Amino acid sequence: MLSLRTRLVVLWIMLLLASAAVGVLFVQLYRQSSSAQLWRTQALLGQICETIADRYSFYSAGWAGLSGTAAAEDVGFRRDMATLVAEALSQRSSGDEPAAVSAGIWQLGAGALAGRPPSAAEPTIGEAAQAALTDGTNGPVAFDSPTGPMLLRACALPGPVPDLTAWTLARFETAPGANALQWGLGVLLAVVVGSTAWLTALIVTYNRRVAAIERDLRQDSSALPRLDPTGMPDLDRIVAALNASGQRLMEARRREAAMASKLATGERLAALGRVTAGVAHELRNPMAAMRLRVENALAGDSVRRQAALEAVLGQIDRLDALVAALLTMTSRRDPAPQIVSLPAWLHRLVTELIEESQHPPVHIDSIESQVAFDSDMMRLALNNLLRNACQHTQPDGRITLTASHRDGWLRFTVSDTGPGVPPALRATLFEPFVTGRADGTGLGLAIAREMAEAHGGQLTLAPTESGACFVLEIPWRAS
Numbered sequence: 188m189l190s191l192r193t194r195l196v197v198l199w200i201m202l203l204l205a206s207a208a209v210g211v212l213f214v215q216l217y218r219q220s221s222s223a224q225l226w227r228t229q230a231l232l233g234q235i236c237e238t239i240a241d242r243y244s245f246y247s248a249g250w251a252g253l254s255g256t257a258a259a260e261d262v263g264f265r266r267d268m269a270t271l272v273a274e275a276l277s278q279r280s281s282g283d284e285p286a287a288v289s290a291g292i293w294q295l296g297a298g299a300l301a302g303r304p305p306s307a308a309e310p311t312i313g314e315a316a317q318a319a320l321t322d323g324t325n326g327p328v329a330f331d332s333p334t335g336p337m338l339l340r341a342c343a344l345p346g347p348v349p350d351l352t353a354w355t356l357a358r359f360e361t362a363p364g365a366n367a368l369q370w371g372l373g374v375l376l377a378v379v380v381g382s383t384a385w386l387t388a389l390i391v392t393y394n395r396r397v398a399a400i401e402r403d404l405r406q407d408s409s410a411l412p413r414l415d416p417t418g419m420p421d422l423d424r425i426v427a428a429l430n431a432s433g434q435r436l437m438e439a440r441r442r443e444a445a446m447a448s449k450l451a452t453g454e455r456l457a458a459l460g461r462v463t464a465g466v467a468h469e470l471r472n473p474m475a476a477m478r479l480r481v482e483n484a485l486a487g488d489s490v491r492r493q494a495a496l497e498a499v500l501g502q503i504d505r506l507d508a509l510v511a512a513l514l515t516m517t518s519r520r521d522p523a524p525q526i527v528s529l530p531a532w533l534h535r536l537v538t539e540l541i542e543e544s545q546h547p548p549v550h551i552d553s554i555e556s557q558v559a560f561d562s563d564m565m566r567l568a569l570n571n572l573l574r575n576a577c578q579h580t581q582p583d584g585r586i587t588l589t590a591s592h593r594d595g596w597l598r599f600t601v602s603d604t605g606p607g608v609p610p611a612l613r614a615t616l617f618e619p620f621v622t623g624r625a626d627g628t629g630l631g632l633a634i635a636r637e638m639a640e641a642h643g644g645q646l647t648l649a650p651t652e653s654g655a656c657f658v659l660e661i662p663w664r665a666s
Contacts, residue, residue, distance in 0.1 A: 195393075199386040206379045210372055225338075229327045232340040232355040235290050236325065238275040239353035240342050243292075246271060247346035258348045259297040268292045268301035272353075287334075287358040293341070295320065295350035307332045308339065308356055315341035316352040334358060396422055404429075477503075522561035522642050524664060529553045529590050536566055537573070537588065546577035546586070547603075553590040558597055559664040560642060565599075568638035568646075571631035572601040572657050579605035579655065596644070597663045602656040608648060616648060635659065 246267065253261045272290050291302020293316045304312055311330050318324040318341070325342040335358050344351040396417040403412045413433065414426045477499045484495030530553045537549045569588070576586045584604040591598050608616060619633045635657075636646040644661035 195386055195390050199383060202382055202386075203379060206375055210375055228338050228357050229340070231288065232327060232338060232357055233325075235275050235288070235355045236340050236342040236353050238278060239272060239290060239292075239355075240344055242271045242275060243268075243344045243346060243351075243353070247348075250347065252347065257297065258294060258351070259300060264348075265300050272301045288355070289357075290353065290355045292344070293352050293354050294348070295352075300351075302354075304354070304356060305332060305334070308337060311337075311339055312341065312354050312356070315339055316350075316354065319343045319352050320350060332358075393419070393422075400426065400429075522564055524559040525562050526557055526559050527562055528557050530555060532562070533588060533590060536569060540570065540573055540577075546573075547580045547582055547584045549573065549586045549588055551588050553588075554592055556592065560597070560661060564638045564641060565661075568635040568659060569599060569601070571635045572599075572659065575631050575657075576601055576603040576605065576655070579603060581605070592663055595663050596660045599659040600649075600656060601659075602651070602654060604654045607651065607653060607655050613648065617646065632657075 253264055258264050272292065276288065276290055289302055289304065291304060292300040293312055294300055295313070295316060298309070299312075308330075311328060315324075315328050320343050323343065325340060328339045328341075330337055330339065337356060337358055339354065339356050341352050341354045344353055396419060399417070400414060400422070403414055406412055414429055416423050416426060481495060481499065484492040530551070533551050533553050537551060540546065540549070573586065573588065580586055580603040586601070586603045589598075589600040589602075591600070617632050617636045619630055632646070639646040639659050639661060642661040644659065646657065646659045649656040649658050
């Protein structure tokens with residue numbers, strides 16, 4: 188799609204070509220008219236010259252001779268020649284002929300015997316007469332004179348008088364319409380120059396104002412800037428539309444911010460409610476168990492009191508673990524990366540897990556590489572994922588721990604052959620106190636996600652046909 192600037196340039200080029208074509212046409216017409224005028228003048232001079240030659244031939248056929256010694260001194264001969272020339276001029280055809288046509292008789296050495304040629308033309312007449320008598324050349328001769336361009340033709344007059352020639356002379360006038368042509372070409376040139384200047388100014392102004400709009404729109408702002416009018420009606424309509432769009436966008440963003448604030452408040456309240464409910468539930472169970480044990484101890488003997496105290500201590504340990512998990516989840520710290528060897532680190536992690544409890548076998552598949560991450564935080568995250576897999580996998584099942592490098596990410600995958608995550612829990616799986624077990628706190632996955640996000644990564648549940656597969660990704664930092 189062509190821009191407006193390109194279209195204006197194309198329009199200017201088309202106008203220039205059209206003006207050039209019209210100018211060439213005018214010049215060609217003028218030249219053709221001038222050529223036609225030249226040919227008509229040449230034909231007229233040839234006609235007059237031949238008429239004089241024919242009449243002189245008829246005149247000399249019955250002529251008795253000169254009365255004097257030279258033709259230039261014979262008054263009768265010169266009078267006859269003048270009459271002969273006058274009759275030849277009077278018999279020329281009318282039409283578009285030059286008005287200033289003259290003719291006469293010329294003798295070498297004596298000059299003009301009949302007719303009065305302009306003094307400026309006499310040297311040229313003498314040369315043309317010499318050429319006509321010497322080699323029979325009687326072609327037209329063009330030359331300039333004080334009165335304008337002239338066209339001359341001379342033809343030999345054979346007869347009793349030696350060195351005699353007839354000459355015809357005409358002022359070669361410019362073709363009709365030459366002045367009009369000059370005016371037309373001048374107007375055409377003025378139109379081309381004016382249109383060029385106007386289009387150039389239009390293109391420059393348009394480019395400058397479009398550049399100003401682009402500069403304003405490129406400003407680093409969260410909203411569309413207010414644009415100033417350009418003074419060009421077409422651009423001003425666009426500017427007005429952009430300003431109106433910017434105003435509507437600002438209003439929409441204000442409404443969006445207000446709604447987002449309300450939504451965030453609602454979400455915080457909902458999350459607070461879920462956490463409060465989870466904490467209350469986790470606190471109520473051990474407190475109820477401790478109350479029951481204490482009541483039984485008060486009503487029993489020393490043995491029952493001893494058993495009750497041991498049970499109370501177990502519930503206190505459970506509460507302490509819950510508080511520690513809550514503090515771990517809510518007090519995120521910045522990671523302190525350490526260089527670790529992945530295969531050895533993962534083997535130590537799985538060995539510690541085996542020492543703590545019985546669980547299905549864990550298969551490790553790791554790349555041979557040294558990477559940098561916070562060892563304590565990643566150990567806590569993977570421990571929670573492995574414990575979650577052990578709690579949902581039968582003893583004869585299988586758990587796989589994989590470490591790989593892909594697209595600039597270090598990826599840990601923990602998959603098991605258990606029943607998988609129920610669809611009802613998937614949307615809130617990583618929220619605190621969301622669990623599918625009656626004895627679970629629902630904090631393990633939430634803590635693992637916090638550890639991943641602290642490293643700039645993420646924890647997701649990958650789709651599987653059976654079992655569960657958790658993928659923990661953090662940015663790859665090679666040692």
